[in-house]
Amino acid sequence: MSRYAEPMARLIEELKKLPGVGAKSAQRYAFHILRSSDEDAAALAEAVRNLKASLRLCSICNNVTDIDPCVYCASPARNQRMVCVVEEPTSIESVERTRAYQGVYHVLHGTLSPLHGVGPDQLRARSLVERVERGEIDEVILATSPTLEGEATANWLATALHRFPVKITRIATGVPAGSEIEYMDEVTMARAMEGRREI
Numbered sequence: 001m002s003r004y005a006e007p008m009a010r011l012i013e014e015l016k017k018l019p020g021v022g023a024k025s026a027q028r029y030a031f032h033i034l035r036s037s038d039e040d041a042a043a044l045a046e047a048v049r050n051l052k053a054s055l056r057l058c059s060i061c062n063n064v065t066d067i068d069p070c071v072y073c074a075s076p077a078r079n080q081r082m083v084c085v086v087e088e089p090t091s092i093e094s095v096e097r098t099r100a101y102q103g104v105y106h107v108l109h110g111t112l113s114p115l116h117g118v119g120p121d122q123l124r125a126r127s128l129v130e131r132v133e134r135g136e137i138d139e140v141i142l143a144t145s146p147t148l149e150g151e152a153t154a155n156w157l158a159t160a161l162h163r164f165p166v167k168i169t170r171i172a173t174g175v176p177a178g179s180e181i182e183y184m185d186e187v188t189m190a191r192a193m194e195g196r197r198e199i
């Protein structure tokens with residue numbers, strides 16, 4: 001039996017499902033919400049509900065967006081023929097912070113991971129291959145993390161795309177091996193992009 005009233009125990013259970021939130025943090029957040037004003041609590045609940053109701057994946061690049069195509073794919077100011085391939089939507093932020101990249105993106109939503117049952121069919125790569133096949137892209141920059149899975153994913157994509165006349169580059173791996181793109185600071189990321197090499 002929980003020592004909390006049922007509504008409190010239920011909120012704590014839900015909060016514990018968030019990444020990095022243990023039992024202690026979940027309790028702290030739940031009591032914080034309990035103490036906050038009705039308006040703040042309602043705004044939080046509404047923001048969570050709205051997130052699922054209004055966000056979807058961009059039909060071109062799989063970025064999480066409230067408009068389709070997303071802001072990058074719809075922008076005439078961006079080079080639509082240069083595509084930076086990333087693992088997660090959050091990785092886009094790391095590249096954007098450099099302010100040096102003017103192309104667009106393609107989000108895979110994961111990496112190849114045979115151990116976890118993620119093969120090529122589970123990755124959202126098909127639309128990228130189709131765009132390259134239609135000759136819509138001049139350069140594909142593989143910006144997956146320099147981890148084992150990220151490298152395997154980059155190699156697999158390079159192999160899949162090499163039969164088309166497209167330039168394929170890999171970001172410089174002067175970045176600490178094993179580190180994840182989304183935690184890279186903008187200087188490191190800018191260097192990685194600048195030092196990208198054709199593969």
Ligand SMILES: [Zn+2]
Binds near residue numbers: 058060061062069070
């Ligand atoms: Zn898009």
